[in-house]
Amino acid sequence: MDTVIVLFNRDLRTHDHPALAAACENARQVVPLFVLDPALPAGHRSAFLSECLADLRRSLRERGGELVIRRGDPVAETVRLARRISAQAVYASSDVSTLARRRQRRLAEACEQSRMEFRGFPGVTIVAPDALRPSGGGDHYRVFTPYWRAWSAHPRRETLKAPDMVHVPDGLEGGLLPDSDHEPSVLFRGGETVARERMRQWLKHCVEDYADGHDDLAGNRTSRLSPYLHFGCLSPLELESTAVNGDAFVRQLCWRDFFHQVTAAFPRINRDDYRSRGQEWRTDSGAAQAWKEGMTGVPIVDAGMRQLLTENWMHNRARMIVASFLVRRLRLDWRVGADHFFEMLLDGDIANNYGNWQWMAGTGNNTRPNQTVNHIRQAKRFDPDGEYVRRYVPELCSVPKRAIHEPWLLPAGVPGYPQPLVSMD
Incomplete structure (x- = not known):
């Protein structure tokens, strides 16, 4: 040819x-x-x-x-x-x-x-979305655990080296790189070169600690490789194949593949309920805007949302907390939150973003559709000293730790900080 x-x-x-x-x-x-x-x-x-x-x-x-x-x-x-x-x-x-x-x-x-x-x-994935089928029938796995077992046992294709040479036709004009109206991210510089160095450092120093540390909100113990996986600067297969002693981390890569195979079978995952359960969502533009701006009056929620605003990224545990707060406490439509995440996140893609949001809303692949994340317990467990909250909500820097964990104890009139949008009972 x-x-x-x-x-x-x-x-x-x-x-x-x-x-x-x-x-x-x-x-x-x-x-x-x-x-x-x-x-x-x-x-x-x-x-x-x-x-x-x-x-x-x-x-x-x-x-x-x-x-x-x-x-x-x-x-x-x-x-x-x-x-x-x-x-x-x-x-x-x-x-x-x-x-x-x-x-x-x-x-x-x-x-x-x-x-x-x-x-x-x-x-784009480790295992092709159409490669696995449930033994009992159906075109995709609806539950993660049996998918994880099948995925783990499935043979992998060969990991390929970069080509030594790429010969292009003579006289072909390359064209201009795109300009951007947005400032480059301070935390994430784009490209395969940066991505591969981050991957090497992560796998060398951090992956073995992932199981114990990835929920630490104030720590820097997650890989932060998701933007590079989203843009394909990293091969997920190469990442998996080199993640020695990283079973907990590999499981997260499997979740990524899981939602891709769900999306392949249900391509309107970003618009329609995967499993409709008759939820009745409120419409409250004011509450939605307060949530987006990190002004709900609930410190752990506001910290997560402000991290998103400033970094175009959010800690994985914080994503669960803020999503549960939107759909369970504010009772707003999951699409409000999912669309905002998709717009703001560097790693926002259809499969993972909307699959995870539907999981939290109870309309997706969660086998416990009424599951609620208690944001107060989550704050105490995963940000015990309030360091994460203080980092992103500076109004609360001088507030005692207990008040950060229990918003109803916040003194009235903290400058610039609102009272909670919902009762804390």
Whole structure:
């Protein structure tokens, strides 16, 4: 084969990239392509995305290649470029969201009409979403524990090295990297290079302590690799294969795969109840806004929400606490919270974000749909000294620890801090 286009989406890396590796093996020339779709603005993720693309371009140039960047409809731009360079095939990593599947279907149809081959490849997950089926029937696992057993026993594909060389056609214009209206994240710099160094340090120094430390709200004992997994700067398979003595951490990677296979079977997970249980949600725009701004009057909830506002990331335990507070105490629709998370989080994707929100709301895969997270107990257990709260809610820096854990003890009139939105009985 002479020329293959590799269309990058949520797979912005060179290591363990099955589509890129196959293209380099099968074709004389390979054109890595990323299409910026103006219909899908990156928002708070735009600066991170720009850094990811710049790093990917550097990596490809080091191998003699180039990252070609175009703007417009991804299918139309891919086909336009393919015709211009007389490509014989388009390769891409498969994904599970409604948008991704529609794009892949349109691309396959357009390639067929242009007499080009189209191939979808794994790489977004460790185990392909359609690889496992329950023994009792059904197209996907609805409960995590049996999925975990099947997932753990399933054979893995080979982890692939980055290609030594990427040969692109002569005279092909790369295009401009995207600008961003948002400041780059101080905590998360985008790109495979940063991601791989973070992965090495995490696996070397921290992964063995994950089971004991990942719920410590004030500590820095989670991997913070989720933005890099979301953008595909890291291969989840490579991460799993190198996480020696990291069973608890690998289980979290399995949760990621679990929600991807749920989304593949139920693509409207971001809009419709996976399991409708007849909940009646309140409409209260004021309460919703107070929650978004971290002004509910409940310190542990407000700390989590302000961490999201300042870092575009939130500790995993805090995510559970603030989500449960929204749906159980404020009784607001889970979509209000899930959409806000999706907009703000660097790691916000369809499968994990909406799957986890539906889990907390009782409309998803939780086998205990009425489960409530007691935010007071959670604060006492996972932020016992109030360090996490004080870090993100500075109004409470001088407030005694007991009052931080028990908001009804907060003195009236703490400057700038509201009374609790709901009764604390």
